[in-house]
Amino acid sequence: MSYSITTTSEQISKFKSQLKNAPKYPVICAAPTFAMTMMNMNTADVAIFTAFTLSGAPVGWLFAAPLRIPTMKCAMVIGAVGGITYAMQRSYQRLSGYLPNSSEVSKYSFRLDDNGIQKIPVRRDPIPQSILNQRSL
Numbered sequence: 648m649s650y651s652i653t654t655t656s657e658q659i660s661k662f663k664s665q666l667k668n669a670p671k672y673p674v675i676c677a678a679p680t681f682a683m684t685m686m687n688m689n690t691a692d693v694a695i696f697t698a699f700t701l702s703g704a705p706v707g708w709l710f711a712a713p714l715r716i717p718t719m720k721c722a723m724v725i726g727a728v729g730g731i732t733y734a735m736q737r738s739y740q741r742l743s744g745y746l747p748n749s750s751e752v753s754k755y756s757f758r759l760d761d762n763g764i765q766k767i768p769v770r771r772d773p774i775p776q777s778i779l780n781q782r783s784l
Contacts, residue, residue, distance in 0.1 A: 670744030673752050676759040679742040683759065684735050687742055687751065692734035699730025 707722030708715050741748040
């Protein structure tokens with residue numbers, strides 16, 4: 648049996664355009680750290696985390712008749728991991744300017760990665776050149 652992978656120029660150009668999408672909203676921090684992302688979570692993000700976690704309980708209870716309690720706990724842990732991942736992704740995207748971030752713009756008056764030199768409404772590339780030019784140790 649032979650498998651072949653074919654790519655068209657249209658698929659390649661679509662992929663390249665997805666990589667070069669600029670943020671649609673003001674960038675607060677081009678490369679937020681883990682701590683910044685966690686501290687930036689809002690009520691909706693916490694609600695998403697809670698919903699994912701609590702949705703694991705009935706799923707674990709319904710799909711494992713002989714071992715309901717351990718399966719329910721495992722499903723809740725899996726839901727918690729999925730919930731925190733999704734909530735952190737939303738927080739990261741708001742800081743990076745890929746999701747609407749009007750509350751963050753009013754909260755922070757300056758960009759967090761420029762040491763307060765530049766006002767937020769100015770749009771820039773998602774990764775500053777200073778980060779790209781640094782050599783890894």
